[in-house]
Amino acid sequence: xxxxxxLELFKIVTKPRSYLxxxxxxxxxxxxxxxxxxxxxxxxxxxxQALQNSFQIEGNILNGSLICFIxxxxxxxxxxxxxxxxxxDLVSGExxxxxxxxxxxxxxxxxxxxxxxxxxxxIYTFALILWLGILALGIGLWVFGTGDLVVLKxxxxxxxxxxxxxxxxxxxxxxxxxxxxxxxxxxxxxSCFADNSITPIVASMSVIIIFTIxxxxxxxxxxxxxxALFTTHMIIWRNLFDNPLPTSQIVTSFAILFxxxxxxxxxxxxxxxxxxxxx
Amino acid sequence: xxxxxxxxxxxxxxxxxxxxxxxxxxxxxxxxxxxGVKDYSADLMMNFSIPGVNIEPMAGKVFYKQxxxxxxxxxxxxxxxxxxxxxxxxxxxxxxxxxxxxxxxxEIQAVNCSVINIIPSKENDLILxxxxxxxxxxxxxxxxxTTKSNGTVSIENTxxxxxxxxxxxxxxxxxxxxxxxxxxxxxxxxxxxxAPKSGGNPKGTGIISLxxxxxxxxxxxTDDVFKD
Numbered sequence: 001x002x003x004x005x006x007l008e009l010f011k012i013v014t015k016p017r018s019y020l021x022x023x024x025x026x027x028x029x030x031x032x033x034x035x036x037x038x039x040x041x042x043x044x045x046x047x048x049q050a051l052q053n054s055f056q057i058e059g060n061i062l063n064g065s066l067i068c069f070i071x072x073x074x075x076x077x078x079x080x081x082x083x084x085x086x087x088x089d090l091v092s093g094e095x096x097x098x099x100x101x102x103x104x105x106x107x108x109x110x111x112x113x114x115x116x117x118x119x120x121x122x123i124y125t126f127a128l129i130l131w132l133g134i135l136a137l138g139i140g141l142w143v144f145g146t147g148d149l150v151v152l153k154x155x156x157x158x159x160x161x162x163x164x165x166x167x168x169x170x171x172x173x174x175x176x177x178x179x180x181x182x183x184x185x186x187x188x189x190x191s192c193f194a195d196n197s198i199t200p201i202v203a204s205m206s207v208i209i210i211f212t213i214x215x216x217x218x219x220x221x222x223x224x225x226x227x228a229l230f231t232t233h234m235i236i237w238r239n240l241f242d243n244p245l246p247t248s249q250i251v252t253s254f255a256i257l258f259x260x261x262x263x264x265x266x267x268x269x270x271x272x273x274x275x276x277x278x279x
Numbered sequence: 280x281x282x283x284x285x286x287x288x289x290x291x292x293x294x295x296x297x298x299x300x301x302x303x304x305x306x307x308x309x310x311x312x313x314x315g316v317k318d319y320s321a322d323l324m325m326n327f328s329i330p331g332v333n334i335e336p337m338a339g340k341v342f343y344k345q346x347x348x349x350x351x352x353x354x355x356x357x358x359x360x361x362x363x364x365x366x367x368x369x370x371x372x373x374x375x376x377x378x379x380x381x382x383x384x385x386e387i388q389a390v391n392c393s394v395i396n397i398i399p400s401k402e403n404d405l406i407l408x409x410x411x412x413x414x415x416x417x418x419x420x421x422x423x424x425t426t427k428s429n430g431t432v433s434i435e436n437t438x439x440x441x442x443x444x445x446x447x448x449x450x451x452x453x454x455x456x457x458x459x460x461x462x463x464x465x466x467x468x469x470x471x472x473x474a475p476k477s478g479g480n481p482k483g484t485g486i487i488s489l490x491x492x493x494x495x496x497x498x499x500x501t502d503d504v505f506k507d
Contacts, residue, residue, distance in 0.1 A: 050457045050459050050460070051329075051332070051456070053457060055329075055360065055361060055485070056358075056359045056361050057356065057357075057358055059355050060356075061356060147355065148355040154461050154462065156459070157331065159332065159334040159356050161337075243333055243335070
């Protein structure tokens with residue numbers, strides 16, 4: 001099984017598109033950090049202008065924690081697209097290139113092969129999140145320094161003390177990984193149904209975009225649908241920065257995301273084991 | 280008839296007793312009390328109740344030096360009133376800069392206080408100042424300052440062990456605050472939904488409470504501590 005996972009990882013590593021995600025993250029993070037390094041004070045003044053009329057605000061607001069939080073807010077919405085680009089190709093890519101027949105002719109069962117692809121896809125997702133963490137939090141803290149985190153919300157500011165921040169970021173990265181794991185599984189499932197690379201990737205991206213738009217629209221009609229969409233629960237990483245921590249909400253979202261993973265994986269297994277390989 | 284006149288005289292005497300000191304005398308007493316403090320440092324505990332801001336209490340250190348240097352040092356982010364707590368006392372020192380008018384008596388914190396209104400005689404940021412002064416001890420129990428730049432700020436002092444130096448154990452600021460709102464796109468808060476807040480002070484007034492302890496007085500403090 002380990003060899004099979006290594007083989008799947010090797011396939012991911014040798015594909016140029018696997019590096020697009022890393023490249024995109026690097027460019028976006030460095031751009032945001034550079035923009036805040038040059039112009040961050042004006043951004044902070046704009047946000048705090050209503051409060052600065054009444055109060056004198058003491059302390060270093062523009063610190064690495066704030067920059068990392070802003071990067072996460074901006075980037076985590078886009079990361080599912082980067083993940084789907086690679087994981088949507090895991091099975092269908094082999095079907096398209098014809099290597100799936102060779103793979104299935106080995107001594108491994110179809111179940112083992114799919115498990116290996118699922119694990120390899122998650123390792124790739126984890127590597128993306130780890131890279132994001134190193135760039136956003138590591139370099140952010142190094143360049144902008146440490147300090148209390150001002151959690152920006154449209155109608156509220158939550159100020160978390162510096163010694164209460166790092167574990168929340170680690171938790172947020174883990175939750176982000178778990179959320180992206182839903183995308184990994186979803187695109188893997190679609191990949192099992194297709195015989196070309198493009199369809200599952202585009203289908204995954206389309207579903208993510210549609211669900212995100214539905215989640216963003218503040219329309220009553222969608223209120224009943226929203227709790228069932230996995231994209232609604234993928235943003236629970238933000239709840240880790242609430243004070244007090246909404247534990248039950250986090251646990252519920254976690255359970256719903258886990259349910260989605262189980263559902264997508266079950267469908268993927270059910271179909272892949274019965275799949276008629278024709279090319 | 281005689282009894283009625285005597286009754287009126289007693290009421291007049293009682294009223295005169297409460298405001299026996301003129302506003303100028305009361306202000307001079309307050310200034311004299313506070314003049315004994317050239318500088319001080321103290322430990323500080325800050326509590327906040329600001330609409331739209333969820334912030335936990337914060338400990339710090341406070342430094343003061345005559346006439347108006349005031350600095351709070353903390354390890355984190357804090358919201359402080361724009362005017363330092365001694366802005367009101369600094370105002371009272373320049374007796375030529377205002378006209379003091381007596382506003383009767385009021386009870387604040389179970390202390391019978393003389394109310395003095397301060398009307399600036401020169402062009403000033405201050406529009407009106409109102410002081411509730413404990414006449415017996417020469418302590419400002421409460422002040423309310425209406426300024427052009429910051430609206431109305433109310434400051435309530437609670438005195439304890441350092442009352443002989445006119446230094447409070449606790450100061451509570453009540454400040455008018457505009458509703459905090461940031462565009463969703465600026466806050467990158469695209470998926471949020473407005474929900475009623477459970478905590479904080481929803482009335483549009485921010486309350487900052489400063490609790491002082493371990494005062495150290497008149498140690499000839501240098502100005503370095505007030506620099507950024």
